[in-house]
Each structure stands twice: as C-alpha cells, then as structure tokens.
Amino acid sequence: MKKITVAIAGNPNSGKTTVFNALTGMRHHVGNYPGVTVEKKEGACKHEDYEITFVDLPGTYSLTAYSIEEIVARNFIVDEHPDVVVDIVDSSNLERNLYLAVQLMEMNVPLVLAFNMSDLAKSKGMSFDIEQLSQLLEAAIVPMTANKKEGINELLQAVVKTAEAPKKQRTHTIQYGKEIEEELEKIQNTLDSEHDLVTKYGSRWLALKLLEHDKEIWEKGHNKEVLHAVKNSTEHLKIVFDDDPQIMIADRRYGFISGACQESVKHTVETRHDWSDKIDTVMINRVLGIPIFVILMYLLFQLTFFLGQWPMEWMERFFGWLSVNVAALWPAGSESALKSLIVDGIIGGVGGVIVFLPNILLLFLAIAFLEDSGYMARAAFIMDRIMHKIGLHGKSFMPMLIGLGCSVPAIMATRILENRRNRLTTIMIIPLVSCGARLPIYMLIIPAFFANTVLLKFGFLKITMHAFMLWIIYMIGILLAIICARILRSTVFQGETTPFVMELPPYRMPTLKGVVIHMWDRGWMYLKKAGTIILAISIILWAAASYPKVDPKNLEGLSESQIQTEKLRNSIIGGIGHAIEPIIKPIGFDYKIGTALIGALAAKEVFVAQLGIVYSLGESEGTSKALRKKLKADYSPLQGFCIMLFCLISAPCMATIAMTKRETGSWGWAIFQLLGLTTLAYVVTFFAYRIGLLMSV
Amino acid sequence: MADLIGLNKVKPGQTATVVSIKGRSSINKRIADMGVIPGTAIKVNRVAPLGDPIEIIIRGYHLSLRKKEAANIIVELDVK
Numbered sequence: 189m190k191k192i193t194v195a196i197a198g199n200p201n202s203g204k205t206t207v208f209n210a211l212t213g214m215r216h217h218v219g220n221y222p223g224v225t226v227e228k229k230e231g232a233c234k235h236e237d238y239e240i241t242f243v244d245l246p247g248t249y250s251l252t253a254y255s256i257e258e259i260v261a262r263n264f265i266v267d268e269h270p271d272v273v274v275d276i277v278d279s280s281n282l283e284r285n286l287y288l289a290v291q292l293m294e295m296n297v298p299l300v301l302a303f304n305m306s307d308l309a310k311s312k313g314m315s316f317d318i319e320q321l322s323q324l325l326e327a328a329i330v331p332m333t334a335n336k337k338e339g340i341n342e343l344l345q346a347v348v349k350t351a352e353a354p355k356k357q358r359t360h361t362i363q364y365g366k367e368i369e370e371e372l373e374k375i376q377n378t379l380d381s382e383h384d385l386v387t388k389y390g391s392r393w394l395a396l397k398l399l400e401h402d403k404e405i406w407e408k409g410h411n412k413e414v415l416h417a418v419k420n421s422t423e424h425l426k427i428v429f430d431d432d433p434q435i436m437i438a439d440r441r442y443g444f445i446s447g448a449c450q451e452s453v454k455h456t457v458e459t460r461h462d463w464s465d466k467i468d469t470v471m472i473n474r475v476l477g478i479p480i481f482v483i484l485m486y487l488l489f490q491l492t493f494f495l496g497q498w499p500m501e502w503m504e505r506f507f508g509w510l511s512v513n514v515a516a517l518w519p520a521g522s523e524s525a526l527k528s529l530i531v532d533g534i535i536g537g538v539g540g541v542i543v544f545l546p547n548i549l550l551l552f553l554a555i556a557f558l559e560d561s562g563y564m565a566r567a568a569f570i571m572d573r574i575m576h577k578i579g580l581h582g583k584s585f586m587p588m589l590i591g592l593g594c595s596v597p598a599i600m601a602t603r604i605l606e607n608r609r610n611r612l613t614t615i616m617i618i619p620l621v622s623c624g625a626r627l628p629i630y631m632l633i634i635p636a637f638f639a640n641t642v643l644l645k646f647g648f649l650k651i652t653m654h655a656f657m658l659w660i661i662y663m664i665g666i667l668l669a670i671i672c673a674r675i676l677r678s679t680v681f682q683g684e685t686t687p688f689v690m691e692l693p694p695y696r697m698p699t700l701k702g703v704v705i706h707m708w709d710r711g712w713m714y715l716k717k718a719g720t721i722i723l724a725i726s727i728i729l730w731a732a733a734s735y736p737k738v739d740p741k742n743l744e745g746l747s748e749s750q751i752q753t754e755k756l757r758n759s760i761i762g763g764i765g766h767a768i769e770p771i772i773k774p775i776g777f778d779y780k781i782g783t784a785l786i787g788a789l790a791a792k793e794v795f796v797a798q799l800g801i802v803y804s805l806g807e808s809e810g811t812s813k814a815l816r817k818k819l820k821a822d823y824s825p826l827q828g829f830c831i832m833l834f835c836l837i838s839a840p841c842m843a844t845i846a847m848t849k850r851e852t853g854s855w856g857w858a859i860f861q862l863l864g865l866t867t868l869a870y871v872v873t874f875f876a877y878r879i880g881l882l883m884s885v
Numbered sequence: 886m887a888d889l890i891g892l893n894k895v896k897p898g899q900t901a902t903v904v905s906i907k908g909r910s911s912i913n914k915r916i917a918d919m920g921v922i923p924g925t926a927i928k929v930n931r932v933a934p935l936g937d938p939i940e941i942i943i944r945g946y947h948l949s950l951r952k953k954e955a956a957n958i959i960v961e962l963d964v965k
Contacts, residue, residue: 250918254911283944284920400914431923435906438917439924465930465947468940477934569949573935576951582938687912687954688938689919692947 192240192351195264197292198276199285200247201562201693203304206334207276208244209705211344218709226260226603235344238351243270249284249691251291253404256603265297266388271351272298274343279303279331280312280694282453286445287438289325294393296358299327300346302339306331308694317452324448326358335699361392364440367428371421372396378417382410399425400434464694468566477570484563488592490655492550492627499546504812507539529730537726537797542715543812544628544793549711551624552593556706560698564589565690572688578670579677581605582688584614588669591621592662593710595844598623599851609681613673615848616861619840620669622662625792629835630658632796636816637828665836668868725794729787732761733801756802761786775834775870776827776877785834791841826880830873838869890962892927892955893939900928901960908957920944921958 198204208216212231221228229244245264246257253259265273275292277285292299303309303316322329328346332339363369375395379386385394385408397405398418425433471480511531518527558564564586568575572582583605591598598618605611622630634657644651738758743751756762765783772782780802787798796812803818819828839862840848849858895901903925906913920943921927928942938951 252914252918254915254918281944281946284946287918287920431905432913434914435917435922438914439922442920442922442925468931468947472931472934472940474932474934565949569933569938569940570935572949572951573933573937576937687915688949688951689912689915689954690949691919692940692949694947 189234190238192238192272192347193268193270194240194242194347194351195245195268195270195273196242196276197245197261197265197273197288198247199249199278199288201691202247202276202278202285203334204244204247204276206699206702207274207302207304207332207340207343208242209701210334210337210340211242221260221264226256227600233344235348238348240344240347243268248288250288251295252400253402259404262295265292265295270297272300272347274300274302274347275327276302276304276334278305278308279316280305280308280314282309282314282449283442283445286325286448287441289327290362290441290445293325293327293358294362294396296390296393298350298353298355299325300343300350301325301327301329302334302343303329303331304334306339307333307336313455315454317454320452321448324360324452326360335702362441362444364437367425368399368433368436368440371399371425371433375399375414375417375421378411378414381413396437400437464562467695468692471563472566472569481567481570484558486659488551488554488558491554492547494655496547496550500543503543503546507535507543510539511535525734528734529727532734532801533727533730534723536800537730537794538719538723544624544631545711545715547627547631548593548624549707551627552707552710553703555590555593556703556710557698558589560696560702560706562693562695565692568690569692574670576688578673579610579681580614580673581607581610583690584610587614588618588621588666591618591623593624595619595621595623595840596847597710599844599847602851607683609677609683612852612857613676613681615851615857616676616864617669617672619844619861619865620665620672620837622665622836623792625841626835628793628796629788630661630832632799632812632815633819633828633832634658635812636819637823637825661832661836664833668837668872672868725787725791726797729761729794729798730801733759733783735759756783761802774877775873776830777834778822780822781831785838788835788838788841791843792835795835826877829880830877833876834869834873836869837865837872839866888962889959892929892941892958892960893952895927895929895960895962897929897931897939900926900963902926902963904959904961906958908954912954912957916950916954916958919948921948926963927958927960 196204196208198207208229208231211233213233215233216229216231219228219230226246230241231244232239232241234240243264245261248255248258248261251258251262253262264270273292275289277289279285289299289301301322303318309316316329316331318329318331328350330339330343330346332343334340364372372392372395375398376391379391379394382394389397389405394405398410398414399421401422422433425436429436470476473480514535515527515531518524558567567589568582568585571585575582575584584602587598587601587605590601595618598621599615602611602614602618605614634654638653638657640652640654642650642652643656733756736758738755743754746754757766761783762779764786765779768782769777769779772778772785777785780799783802784795784798788795796815799819800815803815823831839845845858845862848861849855852858889904892901892903903921903923905923906916906921925943930940930942930947932939933949938949939955940947940949941955942948
C-alpha cells in the first residue's frame, strides 16, 4: 500500500469543505497547525493501492502574507512537500479562482485542479476546453460537482496519476513583461548570496515575493545587497508604471488567466438570470434588509427554544430514571458516600448539563445553515456600517454571531480579522454575546419566574413571554458589547480600522451532510467539555458541598430539609458562599447563588448543576422542574432577572479565558478580560437590582 | 475622454472601468488580488441598507467594499 499526502487548497466558498467531506467522509481529525491557531483538518481514504491522506489548507484567495491563513497554506506546501496539491476551483467563477492556481503553479507544485460546481457553470452557459486549459496551466483538470458527489472518483484517479508522474520543471512560466522581468532578474542575481532561502523557495519565486513586498519573506533577514536591489527595482517600476509594482504583478497574473480563458472557455449562452442577485434584492434591500436580518436572528432563538423542548424533556426523564435506578442499588436510606458521589455528583452534575445538548445542537445547526448558505457574508455587509462606527469590521460580526454558540470557537474565528487591534477588541467583547452554555441558565430561570403568556399573535406566529425574555437578555449582551467595543477602541485599542474587502458568495442550498458535520464537530466539543472538565468540576463541587461532614448529633430532631440546609452550611462551598455573601448582597444574591456562581466561574453551565446540588436535588426528582419550584419559593422575579444578568456579563468560563490567552498570546489580556467583565457585571447588576427595587418590580 | 472619478461616486446600476488604484499599498494589494486592476470592468450593484459599504460586480462575482476604499479606486464611467 503506497502512501500519498494531498493538500487541498482553494478560495473560500469554492466548495472546498464539501470536497473534503466527500473524500474523507466522517473520518476526519480536527487539530491545529503547529505554532499558530489555524484549524487543520485531516482525513484519509483508500483508493486502489493507495492510502491517501488529505490535509485541508485554509481557504484563501491568494498566497501572499496578507493573513495568517495565507502564510499557513503557503508554508505547509513549502515545508511539508505534499505529493499533490489539489486546488478546488469554483468553475462558475473561473478567473478569480484561477488566481490562486496561478500562484500554486509558480510554486512549482504537482497540481490538480478540481473544477467544482460544474453544474452551475453549465447553467451559466460556460463550457471549457479542458484539454487545452490543462496544457496551458500544466495541471490535470477534473470537472466535478462535489455536492452531488460527481467526479470524486475521477479526482482520486487524477491525484494518483499526478503523484506517480515524474516531477518536472514547468515549461510555461507567467511572463511579467519586459520591465518587471528585467528587475526580477536583477534581484535574482543578488540572491546567489542567500543559498539556503533559494534552495527552499527557488530564486524566481523569492525575487517575485520580494518585489511584491511580501511581509513574511521580507523579514527573512536578507543581505543589504538584496534589499538594495529590491528597493531600486521598486522605485524604478513605480516610475515606469505610475502604479505599485505589486498591482502590476497582480495585473499580469490576471492577464495570463484572461489569455488562457479566452482560448478555452466559451460562454455559449449569455444568460443573465442571476438567482443569487435576485434573492439579494430582497435580503439586502435598503428597506427590508435590516428587518429581515433582525427577524432571522429572532427565529434562530425561537427555533432553539421551541424545537429543543421535547428532546430536552426526554433527556431529563432519562436522567431522572437513571438516578432512581442507580440509587436503588443501595439499601433505602443508605448514607454511602459512593452512592452520593454517583447520583448527586456525577449524574446530577453532568446530566444536568447534557440535557441542554439538543438546544446547543439546534443552535449550531442554525448557525451552520447561515454560514453555509452564504447569509453570514450578507450579515457582515448589512452590519458593517454599525460595526465600523464602533470601531470594528463587518467581519467582526461573524465571530460575534458564532459567539452565540460558544465563545471558544468564536474567539478562534476572530482570525479572519487582519488587524490586531480589531481582533483584540472583538475577542474582549465576545463573552458579552451570550453563548450556548449560558442558555441552560436562562432556560432554568425564565420558566421559574415568568409565566409563558402570549404577548403578541399574528396568525400562527406568536411571541411568547419566554422567548421575549430570552431575546431581551441577548439584546442586553449585544448592547453592552457595542458600548464596550466603542470604549476599548477609543482607549486601549486606538488606531485605524481595517479595510472591508469581502466577497458576497452566491447563495447556496447547504448540504445536509455539510451542516450535520459542522453541527456534530461543535456538539462533540460541548460533549467533550461535559465529559472532562465538567465531570471533574462536578466531582470537586460535590466533594466541596459534602465535606466536611456534620456531626450527626447536631442533626438530631431536625426535619429533612433543615438537615440539608445544615449540611450545606457546614461544607467548604457553603463557607465560601457565605463568605462572599456580604459582597453579593447589594446585587440581590444570597450564599446559595454565590455558591453556584463559583461553579459558573469554571464553566457557565455548571451554574445549573451546582444549584441542583446546593438544593440537594438529583436523587429521585433531579429535574429542572423541582429546582424551578425551589427557586421560585426563594427569590423574586427581579432577583431571577439579576441572576441572568450577572451570568450574562460576568467572568467568562475557564475555557474562554484559556482561549483568549492562546489567541492573544498573553495572560495579561486574559486577566484583563476576566476582571473587566466581572466588574462590569457587578456594576450593571447592582443598578438593575436597585432600580428594580425602587420601582418595586 | 470622460472624467476620472472615485468608485465611491459611481451610482448603483452604473458601469465603469478601473483606471488606477491609489492609497495605502497593503490594501491595494488585497484589492488587486481580488481582481480589481486597471482595465477591469466594474458594475456598482447596490449600496448596503445603512449606506455603506457598496457591492460591486467584477469578473462575474460580487465583492463588497467600503466607500472609503472605493474612493481609492479611480474609474472612468462607461458611456451609455
């Protein structure tokens, strides 16, 4: 069995992920490129006598040093020497997609071009002379329609054939015209002194990148002689062209592509029915665009809340059943520590978090749908004006939207922002966008204190109190995020904003498989969190809530509920909860909430599990219903609201803080985020509670 | 020869041809990589609901950019 490594390159929106999924199925592994935090997906498949490993490179338009993604893609090709590079090309948008292919050609890699979306190209009236194009670009070309699984086998065959073919130097190089070629030669001549770099990159490529003022290549530590030559050439070319040489280089590349396409691409019918554009006349209409956007966001929550309630009930019943049956393994009234650990600590804690999995999956499903359909880019387009006003980029909106699911991938997604200040600001405010893990808290609290009355009704569409309250909480988070961004951008992260140059890809029907894989990857992350960090925290919290034990003599003559209260008051956690009570009393919280908040510091959803343990639930009645009843007896609706408010704003979970540290490269920013948000939470909740009391809500 | 104007001044529905790109070089590079280079035909398709950014059609695809960046792209309006 022979092994082949294949790198998959391609523009964003070229269907790269669909091709990768079609090639590798569910058998893929998500990790990170070493040293940087760009997601690396790897998968394998067998074809004939070959075991082929596919590495999904980040989606890029070019291979300059414009973003981390481009550098990562480029370095993978240079350092790892994949046997074949497959460039996924959206053949219905050929010219711009070939721009990346041309740069891959210049890197002299064994190249296969997958002309994806060929059905779309056909319907646009395009036809290709594959043979001729293949000769011009010196690469195998495979027409395919990945979302219909057409051409996958042909692609694998081309990959094997290319891997087996003897490696040869390309005969066609892109000619940059007399003036640029002369300067390239001059630079190349000086490069003899940089032997190592030349062996690694090749002198023509190196000279080209230097002339393009590629930041990464520029900083490789060049000789004075080289830098001098580049400077002279740049200045000379500026005078000749009255434009930056880098623009002329892009110009020549596009010129080469136009030449190749002119000979081998035919537009047989001049069809002008651009469906995507028709949809956009409504979706990003000047009048309708914003209302549609707001409604879509609202539907996102209604869907999560409404469809999620049934599976959630089933899971609650399952965990209730499980704890009753596990408890029955011990004789009735047993004081076994192991029974208490399993039933109260593990089933109560982890189960209480897992029941929210349906909601989280639904939320990720909706987000995956928005992302894959192309609406996410429209959202950035609509929101850029506002985002720009608060000193951010329309693209910042995407990570913030993902933040609705989980702050951790959202912070990772800020990598699409090229400007560091923009990125740091976005990272700092992301936790204010209420994440999926906080949803369990709201879903516990809202039904406990507010009746689900119908507020408004339009036919079968109705707005209920529960959904409305949830919407209010999310809106407060977003509003605070805006205010904080504004403040941060004019103080700590002062400076110019990045340009907004973004493709609006055609709308596409997301494939079921793509959306499911996306949802599963995120859902799995949540489950892993439940299985590891939350399990560990549940056990620690159970121990802290159960020890030290109260002397049985002191419990004589007390009722069952008094015993529980007494036990909790005596425990470690009760001690901490009591200790911070004076601090949290002004915002309407008592030691029980304080105790649960300590759990929420570790992971937001632990708040719910923790409250369950604080109230000694979990044995036979371990459902949210019983907990809600107890909460309603202990607190006012205003306090309930304040709990949600504090959980929304206060210190993000440990995973978020760890991610902030990783993505900003400093503990300083992580601690800044932790302390800043907790202080903000305290201040906001304080005023909310005090004003609420005055208005006697 | 018609007047040269910034792309930001082109009204939705109008078409124009790129003449040159002015301004900071890192943005220029990005814009050029996306296919906005001298000689290319551009159609301004629409303006975002809040008045900025704008959407253009170039090389058969849709690209959005802010008016501020568009101002650096010098174009010549096509004569009807």
